[in-house]
Amino acid sequence: MRKGLLLLAVLVCADLGYSQTYGNTRVTPANGVARTPVAAKTASLPIRRVILYSNGVAYIERRGTVSGNAEIDLSFKQSQVDDVLKSMVVLDLGQGRIGAVSYNSSQPASARMSEIPFSVNASTADGGGIASVLSQLQGANVAVSSTRGNHTGSILTLERKQIRTEKENFTSSVLVLVSENGDISHIDLSDVRGVRLLDDEAKRDLLEFASAAASTRRRDAKTITVTSEGSGQREMVVSYTIAAPIWKTTYRVVLDTEGKPFFQGWAIVDNVSEEDWNNVQLSLVSGSPVSFIQNLQQPFYRYRPVVPAPADLQLRPQLHESGITTSNAISGIVTDANGAVIPGATLTLINDSTGQRSTFSSDGSGNFFRSSVGTGTYSLNVSSPGFKDMIVRGVRSGSSLRVELEVGSVSETVTVSAQAIADLPIQGRNALGLVAMQPGAASNYIGPATVETSVSEALVSETSGIRAAATGGQIGDLFEYRIDHPVSVSRDRSALIPIIQTKMDGERVAIYNRSIRPERPMSGVLLKNHTDLTLESGSLTVLDGNAYAGEALMERLKPKEQRLISFALDLGTHVFERQSQDRQPAQMVKVVNGVFEAHYFRTEEKRYVISNQSDKQKVLYIEHPIRAGWELLDDTPKPDITTQRFYRFRVELAPFEETELKVTEKQPLKDSYQLTSFSRDQLSLFLSRNNIDSSVRTRLEKLIELRSQIDQINAKLHSFENETEGISDDQERLRENIEALAKTAEAKQLIARYIAKANEQESRLEEIEKETKAVQAEKNRLERELAAEIRNFEIK
Template identity: 30%
Template sequence: MFSAKWLLLGVPVAGAVGLGVGVDQWLSAAGEAKQDLKPSTVLPITRVILFNSGVGYFSRSGEVEGDARVDLTFPESDVNDLLKSMVLEDFGNGRVSAVSYDSREPIARTLSSFAINLNGNPTFAGIIAQLRGERIEVAISATAANQPGKLTGTIVGIEKQKIPAGTQITDAEVLNMWCAEGMRAVKMSDIQSLRFSNPLIESEFRRALEVLALSHDSQKKAVQLHFAGEGKRKVQVGYVIDAPIWKTSYRLLLKDQEKPYLQGWAMVENPTDEDWSTVKMALVSGRPISFKMDLYNPLYINRPTVEPELFASLRPVTYRGNFKSSADGIAFDRPLGEAREAKPDAKPGAKGGFGRGGAAPAGASPALGYADDNMDALKKATVANNPEARYGKDTAAELARRMSTGSVGNAATAGALGDFFQYTIDHPVTLVRQKSALLPIVGKDIEGTRVSIYNAGVQAKHPLLGLRLKNTSGAHLNQGPITVFEGSTYAGDTRVLDVQPNEERLLSYAIDLGTEVDPKAGAGKQKITSIKAVKGIVTTTTKVTEETTYKAVNRSQTDRTLLIEHPNRTSQQFKLVDTDKPAEDTPEVLRFQIALKAGDTKSFTVKEERDDVSTIALTNGAEDQIRYFVSLNEISAGLKNKLNEALKLKGAWDNTARELNHVNGDLQRFTVDQDRIRKNLRETPKESEVYATYLKKLSDQEKEIDALTAKQKGLTADEFNARKKYEDFLANISD
């Protein structure tokens, strides 16, 4: 255990200032600590508030007398949370003088600060090489050739030399020393021991080794709280640190002709190394935002190195005095560090906290000796849901009664805290370190109706036995498992998510083998309801109808209330038609309720409709779609006439295109035949009769080709105009 003096003087000033201690108070507290040799005061844990978000608020309180010191230890992993959330209060005529804690420099940075740097596990030669110029005393092994038993001298350096070893040459490290008789070289392997003649170097070496040893035991860190004052008085410290989330489990007892009975238990763990003895405990259900921040490790940033600028020396400069003094209306800035004038309502020496002298920072709690302006902000942020610490002991009980929505059994009192819900355990809790416990939080009759719940995706044939539960316990039910009993018989298990007071929720715990459901999907129908055309784009609306029939049989000896869960397809634009309104509507399913007497059979049909809309652009290749639209009875007469006119235009275009294709075919045939005739002419003698026949035929074909070419030109223009007329007509059809 470090002394109080060391802790106070060794703690980073930033850590103390962050807790509200001024520099002058810090130095004063350090001076007082030199004289403080009193034993540590024990502050036991008196209140624990656990959240289901992974943190817990712990409050320690007790009496101190005069100047007192409280020693606490925490796992290193909790120190950051401690520095972020700790609040100290002195309820008497005293003040919190300082909070000190084991500082932790990065081990590499600490080791590099010593004269001998032990970072990186240096070798024997590496350590000696750091101390060039230091005097040492070396003991040499007896087997070393031509070496005395001891050498005293100054380290010159370490070098590697080639040294024969039998038939081979090896590298060896050699220590070069300056001795009385001159320079000596000693192989490192021949050195048995080495001592530093400079006691400062030996001290630095020991301290570096101590730092290494202390770094191995980094699991616990010491924190000391220093209170200054007179007489006996109550003090308190509260903080938020990591804690296991508290969990809940329930037992649900079902009886005929009676309301269901719900019993709830909270499972809490004490993972600390300290027993909890008769502590006041509260369990908060909510999701407060909580995070970790590294406040414990010293943080360093790289700063740029700026070279100084050199200027030629200047002659001294003199200045004339001001024409007016400050008394004539010229105000001078307040010197840096001058205290501002205290507010009239700031009372030095106010009750509690740091109240002796000086104005306190804005926004601090009066329990810390600060102004009242922003008391609630700091209190709410740091003391969380501790009514006594937040509002004062005198009004805590009244506040609990005001927030409570009802008594939950005889074990806990439940109350709403804004968006949180709190169970206050009515009796003090004792829990040994590293132990867990079940604490009763709910024990009440609640409202519930037996149902059978059918969902084809859960069980294709049978529904599940369940309960439509209404939370009339007056308490928020935290999520957890529920074990269901029918009388004294185990009936099954289920699980419930968070349930608010007076909220209804379905539970299922077993398969209902006495009831069977057979779902049948209908064939479905599709009917076109409208056809619209705008600028050549035809929009068709088709009504799609789907039916599902659920046939339910109750083969049991008791009546059943059957809930059928049908997929909710409103996101797919389906809507119910000719179907009873569902008893419940959730984003996933629609629940329809059916009463089934013993031995009864019923069918229930769910009918849904939606409109499917499709569009098609009329182009010069859409004649099949046009004929399809013309054949529909749902099309309007005007649109049908326009589409028939389009088909006529398409027919005229097709006729022109066919005639053009015929002419192109004739031209192609003439071209092929002329090629044949020209080849024959090259092989036939000019004097022969056949040669003259070929020439006459070739001449006749040229005349026909000229006529066909002229006709082709006209038909090409006609085909282009017919196609354009058809396409323009299609693009402007609207009805």
């Protein structure tokens, strides 16, 4: 136990020394006066504002008062760090200067500990923790406080001794130190009260090991440290976005005796963070702004190719001859206050003794040079449109000048002295700037860095170019619910927060949709949003007659919109449907390019027979489906509401009343026929439907007659083909019989008979050929006539 406390003393002493020397090292200011290091004060910024978005993102704003040099440690889960790095904004509202925002390495603790030149086990046998630490710090400079006094020196070794007494035997550890004078001393560890590390590197290694060991206890935690340098008390703001559960809405609708709705809305918010929300300003935003995750905490390295040096590359020292210097010349450069060169500036060199003048200009790079300048002092007048005139006095030959013109009118003149560098005070001057002012020294020194407006100053100033895009509850295209009173939600807790409570315009209704339930409608309410709030989608519970009536889901409802919401089955209303279809006479007949088209309408009539079986007056909305290509006829009542998928017809019913709603629709159709194949049966069908007049009938009958004649000729040609094929088959049989009978002497009479029959068949084939040619010619003539009739037959 004693050695364990001693190990803690080593870590504490190292931490104190580290925080005073390494963690708060300050850069020496430009005026050469070193500041006394001031220890940063750890401050906390409580959460003051939370905005939850419906896309699963939360905006967190921390705000508080800090003083002096402040450090703010913010702890996040590993999964939140990428969002924080991507969105964090840090503001110091009291003229303080924001320093670096740092965070611990994303390496695993085991990997970080492996890079430290020593390690300590979480528990050691025989209380050897301090001995293990000191043995790994060999050569480190330490200050040891013991019961025998204070000792300072470097650790040589840690000696272990076996000590035997009458009562027990044990091992004792002795620390061996060497002082700056070379004195060697040994101190028993049992007498040591504290050890302080004097080497900065050893302190850093020990503290880094302790930090890595601590992070192993909480693998999912990462600390981001925000620093600010300043004086006095001032306000700081840190904001960022992180992933968060979406906020949800749930509503209550209370219907009075007349069916008028009273509306109440609640928001459900979840605080899954590890920090309480105490009296925070809470806002809930509906909408989905673009948000994404980008891996920013992980270091990435870009591949660079390795290019070997040429084997024959040999660089040897070279000697270069010096240039010819012109000691009787004046040179320099003309720039503006930001260091930008001014070409074409007019320079007039005036001899202070004789008054002799010479005028020249700066070149395209702002440089100027004037040779053959005699001894004595000169005045240099520099001017350029849009800038104040500059007079540099005390200029001597051999001077190299840097002239900075100030923006202003030409009537204003600024006079400076070109005294030598030895005559100027050097306190607070930049070394490179002094060298550039030395006569004869030329450089590309531009001067001190321009002080730019920081992002934090621009955000809080009126010159940032940002103007509020919305007032009230509107944030661009999003909608915000701002909770009027502070809200407190403990960590890992959820809360139900009222966001709206008001009377709404609307009425109790019934809604019939056959696809949902035939014959019986649903009880519902027509809700009209007369408020300025956008009601987010959510569940809805209905109370009717001081009792639970049902539940529903409501989609997002914007101001001035109305929505039907159904919550129960209406058993007091019955709906029966009757449906019929009919084909209307052709409204138009067209013949174009040999195609006969008949345009007509198909009508469909649906009758909704509605019966109110209760003793209460009712309002029923019938949802009739909208079908592509169908439209309502004029004898159908105009729908009260038209949606993307339904016509909604409003029907008012008295108690026990039965009524009927007729909905008639028509669909335009078209029948097409090729005139080349138009038949007499199709013509009879059109005549029976009164689709065509007498003139069209006459022309169609002529086409049908021509088509009929062509069909008869085709039948005759087909019979000729069949007869020719039969004769050919018979002649083949006769040839086979003649060849078989020619081998016998008794078959001469039969052979002669076969030959006579073959002669008759040949004569018939010649006749068929002549008739076929004649019939084919007639067919060609009829087809030409039919084609001409079709070509000239047009009705538009």
